[in-house]
Amino acid sequence: MLVNDNEKRTLSLNLPSLITEGGTGGASVIIPGSMTTPLVVNLASSNPSKLTVPATVTIAAGNTASGFTITTLNDTIDDGDLAVFITASAATFSSASGPVTVRDNDPSYFEFANIGTQAPGVAFPVTINARSSGNDLVTAYTSTAVSSAPAIATSSKPARTS
Ligand SMILES: [Ca+2]
Ligand SMILES: [Ca+2]
DSSP states (O other): OBSSTTSOOBOEEEOOSEEETTOEEEEEEEOSSOBSSOEEEEEEESOTTTEEOOSEEEEOTTOSEEEEEEEEOOOSSOOOOEEEEEEEEOTTSBOEEEEEEEEOOSOOEEEEOOOOOOOTTOOOOOOEEEEOTTOOBOTTOOOOOOOOOOOOOOOOSOOOOO
16 A cells, blocks of 8 residues: 555656666666555566566565666677667556667677878778667777788770770
8 A cells, every 4th residue: 555645556667768788777666655565566578688677676665666777688699779668567556668778789880980191102000990780889899801902003094995
């Protein structure tokens, strides 16, 4: 029973909007008024292969909220950012649901960083960055790059087109 009995028996969720793949985030489930007995709230993820939550969280007697940890799973797939819905439900309460975006951190494409001043016969560094589909820099990615430059003809003859 609610101490504040004039409040609606509605759960609400306070969720982070974004968690990068493989990371964790703090969230909480809230009730409008405290209770005299502990309230067990069931939690569910719409996509447990991307994001998990504890099966239950308990709001202690006298409290109006309890925190829990959201865990996102890392993979090596360029699968893009994905919204996963978390639902909280408890007996005699209206449920709550909300999205958390799981941010992809896997390489989707590569880009050349700006190349500085070049002089003939002088080596210059070239940086190629891996980026995720959300354009984040992928810092943990390393791979071998092989480069070559074609010899450039110095003939002054116009190229034949036939
Ligand atoms: Ca990943
Ligand atoms: Ca991924």
